[in-house]
Amino acid sequence: xxxxxxxxxxxxxxxxxxxxxxxxxxAVENGVEGIDGDCGGVCSCATCHVHVxxxxxxxxxxxxxxxxxxxxxxxxxxxxxxxxxxIEISDDIDGITLxxxx
Amino acid sequence: xxxxxxxxxxxxxxAGVNLAFALRKEGWQGxxxxxxxxxxxxxxxPPLSKGFLTETxxxxxxxxxxxxxxxxxxxxxxxxxxxxxxxxxxxxxxAQQLTLTNGETLSFTKLVLATGARxxxxxxxxxxxxxxxxxxxxxxxxxxxKTALTNGNKNVVIIGGGxxxxxxxxxxxxxxxxxTVLERESRILARVxxxxxxxxxxxxxxxxxxxxxxxxxxxxxxxxxxxxxQIPNQIICADGSQFSADIIIVGVGxxxxxxxxxxxxxxxxxxxxxxxxxAKTSFxxxxxxxxxSYHFNPYYQRFVRLESVQxxxxxxxxxxxxxxxxxxEYNAVPWFWSDQYHVKLQMVGVGTGYTDIIERIERxxxxxxxxxxFKEQQLLGVDAVNHSKAYVLGTRFIKAGIIVNKQKLAxxxxxxxxxxxxx
Numbered sequence: 055x056x057x058x059x060x061x062x063x064x065x066x067x068x069x070x071x072x073x074x075x076x077x078x079x080x081a082v083e084n085g086v087e088g089i090d091g092d093c094g095g096v097c098s099c100a101t102c103h104v105h106v107x108x109x110x111x112x113x114x115x116x117x118x119x120x121x122x123x124x125x126x127x128x129x130x131x132x133x134x135x136x137x138x139x140x141i142e143i144s145d146d147i148d149g150i151t152l153x154x155x156x
Numbered sequence: 157x158x159x160x161x162x163x164x165x166x167x168x169x170x171a172g173v174n175l176a177f178a179l180r181k182e183g184w185q186g187x188x189x190x191x192x193x194x195x196x197x198x199x200x201x202p203p204l205s206k207g208f209l210t211e212t213x214x215x216x217x218x219x220x221x222x223x224x225x226x227x228x229x230x231x232x233x234x235x236x237x238x239x240x241x242x243x244x245x246x247x248x249x250x251a252q253q254l255t256l257t258n259g260e261t262l263s264f265t266k267l268v269l270a271t272g273a274r275x276x277x278x279x280x281x282x283x284x285x286x287x288x289x290x291x292x293x294x295x296x297x298x299x300x301x302k303t304a305l306t307n308g309n310k311n312v313v314i315i316g317g318g319x320x321x322x323x324x325x326x327x328x329x330x331x332x333x334x335x336t337v338l339e340r341e342s343r344i345l346a347r348v349x350x351x352x353x354x355x356x357x358x359x360x361x362x363x364x365x366x367x368x369x370x371x372x373x374x375x376x377x378x379x380x381x382x383x384x385x386q387i388p389n390q391i392i393c394a395d396g397s398q399f400s401a402d403i404i405i406v407g408v409g410x411x412x413x414x415x416x417x418x419x420x421x422x423x424x425x426x427x428x429x430x431x432x433x434x435a436k437t438s439f440x441x442x443x444x445x446x447x448x449s450y451h452f453n454p455y456y457q458r459f460v461r462l463e464s465v466q467x468x469x470x471x472x473x474x475x476x477x478x479x480x481x482x483x484x485e486y487n488a489v490p491w492f493w494s495d496q497y498h499v500k501l502q503m504v505g506v507g508t509g510y511t512d513i514i515e516r517i518e519r520x521x522x523x524x525x526x527x528x529x530f531k532e533q534q535l536l537g538v539d540a541v542n543h544s545k546a547y548v549l550g551t552r553f554i555k556a557g558i559i560v561n562k563q564k565l566a567x568x569x570x571x572x573x574x575x576x577x578x579x
C-alpha cells in the first residue's frame with residue numbers, strides 16, 4: 055500500500071492510494087490530468103511522464119535503460135524524469151510526490 | 157458554441173474515446189455522445205493479443221478493468237455519455253441526425269466517425285462451420301478464445317503471419333499450447349515490413365517452438381465434431397498439406413468500417429474515409445479519425461491509412477481542436493510497437509518505398525538490432541528490436557529531416573548517437 059501525491063501542470067494536487075500495479079494505472083484510474091498511458095503501460099509512448107520530487111528520488115530509483123531512451127524523446131526531460139508505467143506500487147514508495155510533466 | 161450543440165462519436169475505441177476527452181480539454185460546451193456496438197467499457201486493444209490473453213481470470217472474472225482506457229468515473233466527470241452495445245443504422249447528413257438499429261434517433265451538430273475496422277474473414281470453404289474459429293479484434297473475441305483454450309494443451313493453427321497472428325502465437329506458446337502459423341505469402345509480415353525483419357521474427361518464433369510455414373494458402377476447412385477426444389478441424393492448403401486444429405485463429409487483415417460513410421456519400425479512397433489535414437471529411441460537419449481515415453502525411457507527402465494507436469490518439473486531438481474552431485493540422489510521424497516473447501519491436505516512420513536498408517546489430521549486445529530504411533538520402537523509417545535508442549534517434553531524425561551519414565551508421569564500431577551518425 056502506498057499513498058502517492060500527483061501535482062498536475064495546473065497545480066491540482068491529487069492524493070491517491072494504491073495497492074498494486076503501476077503508478078500510471080493508478081493515475082489513469084483516478085483521472086490524473088496529463089497521464090495518458092496511451093500504450094497501456096509497456097514503455098512505448100512516453101505519455102505518463104512525471105518528475106519525481108527531489109526528496110523522493112531515492113525511494114523511486116532511476117529509470118531503466120529503455121525508459122531512459124524513451125524519456126529523451128520528451129522536451130520536458132530532466133534528471134528527475136520517470137515514466138510512471140515503469141514504477142511499481144509498493145510500500146517502498148509510500149508518501150512520494152510526482153509532478154506531472156505535461 | 158453553446159450547450160445545445162451535440163457532438164456524436166461513432167466508435168468508442170482509442171480514437172473515439174481520446175476525441176471525447178480532447179473535446180472537453182479544448183472547451184467544447186455541448187453534449188458528447190459516444191456510441192459503440194461493443195458492450196465493454198472502452199479498453200486498450202494492444203494487450204488483447206498479449207497480457208489479456210495470457211492472464212487467467214480471477215474468481216471467474218476477466219481482468220478487463222486492467223485494460224480500460226478510462227475509468228467510468230472519468231466519463232461522468234467529463235459529462236461524456238457512453239452509449240455502449242448500440243449500433244448505428246444510418247446517417248442523415250442533411251437533417252444532422254442518425255438512427256440506431258434499435259430505432260432511436262440522435263441529432264448532432266458535429267459527427268465523428270471513429271468506426272475503425274473489422275477482421276477480414278477470407279472466403280475459405282468450410283470456414284463458417286469450423287469449430288472454435290475466431291478472429292482477434294475485440295475483448296469478446298479473446299474471452300471466447302480463452303474459454304476454448306481451457307482444459308489442457310491445444311493444437312492452435314493461426315491463419316495469417318501478421319502482427320496479430322505473431323503476437324498471439326507468442327502468447328499461446330507462453331501458455332504452453334502447440335502453435336502453427338500458416339502464412340499465404342512467401343514470408344511472414346510480408347505486407348508490413350522488410351525481408352530482414354521477417355527473417356528475424358521467423359527465427360524468433362521457431363526458437364520458441366512455433367511452426368512457421370509460408371506459402372500456405374488455406375483453401376478448405378473440414379470439421380467433424382462427433383468424436384469427443386478427436387481434434388475437430390482439418391485445415392487443407394492449396395499445396396495439399398493438411399493441419400489438425402482444436403482452435404483456429406484468423407488474422408489476415410481487416411476491412412474498414414466505411415459503410416455508413418459511403419451511404420452518406422463521403423469520399424472513400426483506398427478503403428479509407430478521405431479527410432483533410434484537420435480530419436474533416438468531404439462534409440463540413442463530419443470528421444473521420446483513426447484506422448478508418450485516409451489522410452495526408454506531410455513527412456511522406458502522400459495519403460496513408462494507418463492501423464495504430466498512435467494515429468488514433470494523435471488524430472483525435474487534431475479533430476477535437478478543429479471541432480472547437482481552432483486551426484489544427486495533422487502532422488505526426490507514425491509509430492508503432494509490438495511485444496513478442498522478450499522482444500520489444502518499436503517502429504517509427506513508414507518504410508514503404510525504400511531504396512536501401514542499413515541493418516545494425518550492436519557489437520556489445522547482439523540482442524539489440526535496428527533496420528534503417530532510406531529512400532536515397534531520406535530516412536523513411538526505423539525498426540528497432542530491443543533498441544529504444546535507435547527508435548528515439550530515428551524519430552528525431554525523421555521529425556527534423558536530418559540527413560544521416562549512412563557509412564557511419566552502418567559501422568558498428570561507431571557508437572550509435574546523434575553526433576556520430578549525422579554529418
